Amino acid sequence: MKGLFITLEGPEGAGKSTQIELLNKYFSEQGYEVVQTREPGGTEIGSRIRNILLDSNLDNLEPKTELLLYAASRAQHVNEVIKPALKEGKVIICDRFSDATLAYQGYGRRLDKDLILKLNQMATGGLEPDLTFLLDIEPEEGLLRTKNEVRDRIEREDLSFHQQVRDGYLKLAEKxxxxxxxxxxxxxxxIFDNLIETLEERLELNEDSE
Incomplete structure (x- = not known):
């Protein structure tokens, strides 16, 4: 089979990590070879960039610097991990991808969305997921779920920022x-039942169209 690229997106506290673990188990039990990964990160270089991006002590990180760091991490991730895995017919399950940059830096930071699209294009070479699950949740509820955790630099943004991110995600989903x-x-x-039901419907449609 050809490779399958699935991404999970959503505001903070939406439960992506839990569902990704369950999806990994589901595909593995079906006999597929699975690559579970995340952004920023997924590679040694990406992980180092992630540490900078999420460091709560870096309050003076410029939004444009933040944007370029995400793009740099993605470029490494796509070329080192995602594209090779797709060529080998593996299932890639990724926690966030290029849509997150549009939601967080485009809608949340209000940076130029056309610029973000160009950077995403450069970083990915035009690669897009086959299927993207948006786990939608009210920002207040999502942040409440993280209240007992040590919050990173992004999670510590004010509520209006997180609302803008959620609105951005919903606008992307419409398009x-x-x-x-x-x-x-x-x-x-x-949530997992919904994911599997949708996944099986989508895969069946893809098989019928081949």
Whole structure:
């Protein structure tokens, strides 16, 4: 089979990490070879960049610097991990990808969206996910879920920022057919059931079209 590239997106506290672990198990049990990864990160270089981006002590990090660091991490990630795995027919499950940059830096930071699109194009070589799950949740509820954790630099932004990010995600989902919006306020079990139902419908459609 050809490789399959799935991304999970969503505001802080939406439960992406939990669902990614469950999806990994699901695909592995089906006999697929799975690559579980994340952004920023996914490579040694990307992980070092991630440490800078999420460091809560770096309050003076310029939004444009932040944007370029995300792009740099993505370029390394795509060429070192994602593209080779797709060529080998593996299933890639990624925690955030290029849509996150549009949501966080485009809508949240209000940076030039056309510039972000160009940077994403350069970093990915035009690669887009086959399917993107948006776990949607009200920012207040999502941040409440993280209240007992040590919050990173992005999580510490004010509520209005996180609301703008959520609004951005929903606007992206309206424009791109590869998006599936899932109610992230449901139980873990219900969210996973929704993911699998959608996934199986999508894969069946893809098989019928080949």
């Amino acid at each position: 791109k057919s590869r998006f599936e919006v899932i109610d992230g306020s449901q139980s873990i079990e219900n």
